[in-house]
Amino acid sequence: MNDHDYYRAFLHAVWHDRSADPLVASLLAQPAFAVYRNTIFKGCVDALAANYPAVQRLVGAQWFQGAALAYARRNMPQDASLIAYGDGFAAFLSGLEEASELPYLAGVAALDRCWTEAHLAADDAALDAAALHAALAAGQDVRLVPHAAARWRWEPAHPAYSIWSANREAVETPDELAWRAEGALLTRPVGEVRWQGIGPGACRFLDACGDGAGVAASAALALEAEPGLDVAAMLGALLQAGAFTSFH
Template structure:
């Protein structure tokens, strides 16, 4: 792309974001009523995508609040792809910066779990772990490294019961009255048979998965999990993770 074209596209993006431009060609476009329609259509598509991709957040805050936050996000983060099916990366962190969300400190964590669902749903179709082969390797005393499935996602909030709140607002039957213990929680999302499934997972389990993702063997991953959650039953945790379809292979 040469310099004049680069300046044009930069000016076009400025016009899209700010509704103004000192570029003569883009300025002429701005003067046309159709450009305002185009600009509104772009942002409306982004807002609609965020409402669809963050349904638990939407239920918690209501349409007016969500649409306002979504528009503010879209004005700072235009989509990088034509399809909006995965639009909204970074929305959880963005919510954490909003003054309007200060009284809802759990909201970014709920948004992070909504994002986990989208990423799990859209992830590649990895094969599931060969459980018999894993049992044989462990029985032989091998310290294998487990490879997380492409669709496995997890998130833990150290301060807020985000999994309980998210789960209640993600179900088809809608939100219900909650009185959770006000402490940190995490959730694991997997897609073992084509449909996204989820369950709660403690801090030790989260650290175990992070260690596996970093390429650590089971022994090291277990040691790190126990450092974060002393007394954790590693055998039970491993069974829970394998049954959920969290891994695709081992080496």
């Protein structure tokens, strides 16, 4: 067995508690290996708790730890650093039977993930708003490039943003929360992740910009998603939030 095969067999044993390889199987039989496995899974669970604080606050530490351990047992980290671990946790929660009574939980988890991605994203310069205004005034149909740290999400069935924001800030969720669709934008304009609610038009505009569409086509799609939208005001709010890095 070469080193690559050994390490693959070793990792398989860690995650599945069994091995067909005699050498690795002999390690499994040692009591210290169980301690080693538990330490690894605890690290994964702790990383998920750090990356999904709003989810943990919603469901409680005990419930969260059970769900996080179940996820960890099915999802081996792809990087030695666990700072970004858990990219599939929202999808995992959406299929978890125990979470069926919390239909908004996956949406909350997705926003926790957006925060992590915004926090870890590469640095980008802020868009030159004056240059953009000049280009638009000259009739140019420019293409806006979203900032590397910008993340946005539209939840069509639940007020996931309001629930997430309250739990992210560790405040009580409003008792009379309107049960409606919501959108969210997360940006990192000055080194700190910030978030705000946005409408369906803004989300569709950002989607289109991310797909490489020009401002005119993106605005048309935004109006289709949200008739009556003040596109100029929406664009101004997105620029102020730091959603874009450049245009061409």
